[in-house]
Amino acid sequence: MDDGTVGLRERKKRRTRKKIADTAIGLFLAHGYEPVSLAQIAEVAEVSRRALFAYFPSKEDLVLERVADHESEHAQVVRGRPPEVPPLAALRDHFLDGLDRRDPVTGLCDRPETLALYRMIRDTPALATGLLRYHARSEAALAEALAEAAGAAAGDGPDGAFTARLAASQITAVQRVLANDNNAHLVAGTSADERHPAAVAAARHAFTLLRDGLGGVFG
Template sequence: MTTEANSSASPSASPPGLRESKKQQTRQLISDVATGLFLSQGFEQTTIADIAAAARVAKKTVTNYFPRKEDLALDHQDAFIASLAGTLAGRRPGTPALAALRDAFVEAAEAANPVAGFSGPAFARMIADSPTLSTRLRDLHDLREAALADALADATGTPRGDVTPRTAAALLGAVHRTLFRRIQELTLAGEDNARISAVVTAEADTAFGLLEPSLADYAPA
């Protein structure tokens, strides 16, 4: 499972300089090599030294780009953390938070977006078999929920840390966690992405629908 959708550069963005381009290539090389090793021999069994040797770089180079080994496996975590708050920022005027997040999830599921939990069986198995990665994934869900709480507070003019946006974020975050876990379960059961998308899209309607009595009109844009 990777935790970020592929992003494209803005048309107005200037191309990176040679030094920056080289750094990006090195980072991607290390990430690709690490992923291959994790999938072939397991996350817990793979060391930073193994990755450095396979990528033909120094161990310090690996840790400069990826301070923790988990970062090598979940190397798109920043986009994952920001995804729900980003949905609120990009919604149409007047759209409540619940409707925006439900629509965004359905769109992500139909596209088999990695941020929603689509990762392929090998990666899903690697996560499931690693206590370290499973714990880190829970942390990322917590961080995503916290970012959503801040976004809801800002959208409603409520102080950050207030119980109302935090509670709303917890409820919305719980639905996303449940559907994410469901995608992982179906992936490990051998279902293909088309089947998984169909199942979780239908289940999302039920899951988000449970929140309508309390959140249907909450935090409109």
């Protein structure tokens, strides 16, 4: 089998996966998460239930796969940064770039579908719990990348992995607070463009606190 055939098959799988996910999201937003069945999604997407489960093992995955696409993003930012750029600076710049691009992960995306999707995840216990699992996996991946970066910079110390876990938990928590604050302003009626300057200022302040610590504020 040549590479062209393999590439065609992979593209077809990606299209099918996207069609199923887009169909499910559309049905959920139109009718609510709980009332829509997997059988209904399969019928509208024109796939068998077996095919649906092959792409998405659970109903929650149909929604959270859009979030899961970003699961290793922070770890990739740390690993892919130029050697002279500290990991925290790379993560800050990546978040600021996300604000400029109105990346939904930053909470600064006011497309109606995105706002509705965030509201559905927040208001559906199964989805909210699934989102917590995603955050935990993302944090663990970032901790691993930070441990690698610390080891490359100064050699592996006995507390290197623990320090990396502490740093990862603080960084992910800060970014989550920033995103939630942005989303709250958009839900209240502020546009993404109106919120952007304050979102940038908040992000810069937050990452400065991460870099310098809280001693100057609460010490």
